[in-house]
Amino acid sequence: MVKPKIHNNSKDPDKDFKIEQSTLYLKYSLLLGDLDRWIPAVQEYIKNMQDPITEINLDGLKKIDSAGVAAILQLKDELIKNSKDVKIVGGSPSIRKKIGLFSYQEPPASRDRRRMSFFESTAESFLNFYHDYMVRYFTLAADVLYWSVTDIFKSRTHRKGEFYNQAVLIGVNAVYIICMLSFIIGLVIALQSAAQLRNFGANIYIVDLIVISMMREMGPLITAILVAGRSGSAIAAEIATMKVTSELDAIKTMALNPIRFVIVPKMHGSIITMPFLTILANVMGILGGMLIAYLYLDIGPEIFINRMGETLYNRDILIGILKSLVFAVLIVLTGSFFGLNVEEGAEGVGKVTTQAVVVAISIVIIADSIIGLIFY
Amino acid sequence: MADKKIIEVNGLSATFGEREVLRDVSFSAYQGEVTVILGESGSGKTTVLKHLLGLYDIQEGYVSILDNDISDLNEEEQKDLYLKMGVFYQNGGLLNSLTVGENVSLPLEQHTHLDDDLIRRIVLTKLQLMHLNGVYDMFPSQLSGGMLKRAALARAMVMDPPLLFCDEPGAGLDPISLASLDKLILNLRKELGMSIVIITHEVSSILRIADRIVFIDEGKIIFTGKIKDALESKNKEVHDFFHI
Ligand SMILES: Nc1ncnc2c1ncn2[C@@H]1O[C@H](COP(=O)(O)OP(=O)(O)OP(=O)(O)O)[C@@H](O)[C@H]1O
Ligand SMILES: [Mg+2]
Numbered sequence: 001m002v003k004p005k006i007h008n009n010s011k012d013p014d015k016d017f018k019i020e021q022s023t024l025y026l027k028y029s030l031l032l033g034d035l036d037r038w039i040p041a042v043q044e045y046i047k048n049m050q051d052p053i054t055e056i057n058l059d060g061l062k063k064i065d066s067a068g069v070a071a072i073l074q075l076k077d078e079l080i081k082n083s084k085d086v087k088i089v090g091g092s093p094s095i096r097k098k099i100g101l102f103s104y105q106e107p108p109a110s111r112d113r114r115r116m117s118f119f120e121s122t123a124e125s126f127l128n129f130y131h132d133y134m135v136r137y138f139t140l141a142a143d144v145l146y147w148s149v150t151d152i153f154k155s156r157t158h159r160k161g162e163f164y165n166q167a168v169l170i171g172v173n174a175v176y177i178i179c180m181l182s183f184i185i186g187l188v189i190a191l192q193s194a195a196q197l198r199n200f201g202a203n204i205y206i207v208d209l210i211v212i213s214m215m216r217e218m219g220p221l222i223t224a225i226l227v228a229g230r231s232g233s234a235i236a237a238e239i240a241t242m243k244v245t246s247e248l249d250a251i252k253t254m255a256l257n258p259i260r261f262v263i264v265p266k267m268h269g270s271i272i273t274m275p276f277l278t279i280l281a282n283v284m285g286i287l288g289g290m291l292i293a294y295l296y297l298d299i300g301p302e303i304f305i306n307r308m309g310e311t312l313y314n315r316d317i318l319i320g321i322l323k324s325l326v327f328a329v330l331i332v333l334t335g336s337f338f339g340l341n342v343e344e345g346a347e348g349v350g351k352v353t354t355q356a357v358v359v360a361i362s363i364v365i366i367a368d369s370i371i372g373l374i375f376y
Numbered sequence: 377m378a379d380k381k382i383i384e385v386n387g388l389s390a391t392f393g394e395r396e397v398l399r400d401v402s403f404s405a406y407q408g409e410v411t412v413i414l415g416e417s418g419s420g421k422t423t424v425l426k427h428l429l430g431l432y433d434i435q436e437g438y439v440s441i442l443d444n445d446i447s448d449l450n451e452e453e454q455k456d457l458y459l460k461m462g463v464f465y466q467n468g469g470l471l472n473s474l475t476v477g478e479n480v481s482l483p484l485e486q487h488t489h490l491d492d493d494l495i496r497r498i499v500l501t502k503l504q505l506m507h508l509n510g511v512y513d514m515f516p517s518q519l520s521g522g523m524l525k526r527a528a529l530a531r532a533m534v535m536d537p538p539l540l541f542c543d544e545p546g547a548g549l550d551p552i553s554l555a556s557l558d559k560l561i562l563n564l565r566k567e568l569g570m571s572i573v574i575i576t577h578e579v580s581s582i583l584r585i586a587d588r589i590v591f592i593d594e595g596k597i598i599f600t601g602k603i604k605d606a607l608e609s610k611n612k613e614v615h616d617f618f619h620i
Contacts, residue, residue: 156486159474241472249431250469254483255458 058091171273186288210289239339
């Protein structure tokens with residue numbers, strides 16, 4: 001056997017181990033603190049060897065802990081790749097006992113999965129997505145909408161006052177923030193366009209611009225995005241928590257229907273309040289625009305309102321309301337869907353909450369553009 | 377009468393993902409008896425219970441409760457069946473958004489036409505039976521762990537259901553509360569003729585209350601039968617459990 005040169009920064013490598021005739025002799029101690037030095041040294045040594053090691057001798061070893069046992073067994077697994085068999089021999093009874101105690105056995109692997117090709121795995125993940133999300137989303141939607149309609153006049157399927165609570169939570173509590181933000185947005189849109197319009201001497205068209213953009217687009221959208229952020233996340237978190245803590249199971253075994261008991265009141269609450277919130281957002285946005293029109297373009301409120309009467313059609317108002325209803329349904333559905341989708345555990349709740357907000361806002365924007373296309 | 381089967385499970389198997397959690401589980405429970413399901417942590421007890429409650433779809437096997445094949449019930453039948461049972465969940469299952477009083481009154485409020493005062497009286501009685509006074513208007517998050525369990529138990533039995541399921545009601549209780557819980561369970565059985573299925577590990581408790589036991593190990597039944605046969609069982613695991 002050729003003894004290779006070793007570059008080892010520990011003072012005396014022979015202190016830890018030596019190798020003679022395919023046998024690795026371990027010495028002194030192999031504790032967690034020794035491994036940082038020991039493992040690289042052994043690996044370096046083995047890499048430069050020609051004959052494979054077939055035996056690990058523990059006779060010289062005085063101390064070992066669980067990490068040391070793991071290191072020996074790991075080394076054995078590595079060595080086995082080069083030689084047919086590696087035996088661990090010798091060692092005091094106490095060392096052998098520790099090895100028995102601390103050895104980790106891989107649980108038998110459950111059926112080997114065949115590696116899939118790129119196309120197969122793409123197809124499979126698409127199918128999984130289709131099944132896990134699309135199919136279940138639409139099933140939930142069908143259930144929720146069915147019960148939302150049948151339960152309009154029944155209050156015995158949920159707690160008294162629950163609809164009122166939800167209307168307050170989802171709608172009334174959002175009034176301030178929605179008023180404030182839509183006022184600011186109306187203000188900003190008007191401000192940005194004022195200068196341009198003045199250049200063309202088209203001052204009066206500020207009214208058309210503000211009114212149509214708020215009524216048809218910005219009002220419903222701002223409302224929906226804020227409600228999705230506030231209530232979509234709250235709904236997802238609430239339902240997910242209920243699922244994780246067996247509350248939903250408990251509701252079911254109390255002979256109540258979780259969808260009717262939990263989700264339907266939220267649906268009713270949001271369907272009732274969203275149109276009002278949207279109208280409020282429209283009004284505030286237009287007020288913001290009015291202020292700028294007065295300050296920068298010399299269009300007084302009277303002229304503004306007159307012109308508004310000419311530009312505004314019922315159709316625009318109705319489309320805005322229609323959008324708000326669609327968004328209300330989508331936000332509650334998405335929040336509920338992700339809430340129900342939670343995997344056990346508290347961290348699952350945080351995860352689905354974030355997903356719910358992101359997906360709810362995306363779905364709202366997509367739905368907005370689809371409705372926009374239909375009623376162009 | 378004593379030998380009327382109320383629960384029959386036959387060849388129940390369940391696989392989650394790649395893991396086989398239950399394999400060929402079969403047992404029966406009889407009217408007016410306390411049936412204890414026991415086994416190591418993770419052996420599948422809660423999973424069996426959830427199958428009995430119809431919370432999981434049955435993949436393989438047959439479960440019948442009060443002569444209803446539970447995988448073959450329509451919405452109304454399922455509701456009727458649920459009205460005949462009370463359930464205590466391992467982690468309580470009280471609705472956190474409602475007070476204890478509202479939680480316990482919920483089944484009465486939803487399924488009966490009793491007036492509010494009467495409901496309140498019934499609920500207070502049940503709470504008192506569980507030694508819970510002055511918690512009516514508290515929220516579940518304000519109770520201690522043991523009080524929470526007792527409140528959940530009060531809700532499970534508020535309708536005096538003929539069939540009561542409990543998942544580890546005693547875990548985490550001190551020996552004295554545990555003994556009084558056992559006494560309550562025996563009383564429910566004796567005075568109201570309830571049939572009770574209970575999951576527990578407490579040997580002392582099992583010896584006090586069990587008529588019949590179902591021993592699960594790694595998703596398989598290793599013993600089922602009367603408690604006195606269990607005590608004499610030659611099966612190593614069963615023997616070790618009772619004679620340590
Ligand atoms: N929904 C699920 N998805 C995947 N695995 C599950 C699911 N429910 C349970 N399991 C697994 O099934 C096994 C049995 O779980 P179960 O909750 O029935 O145990 P248990 O006997 O009630 O244990 P404990 O005494 O700790 O409550 C566990 O290994 C668990 O990981
Ligand atoms: Mg359990």
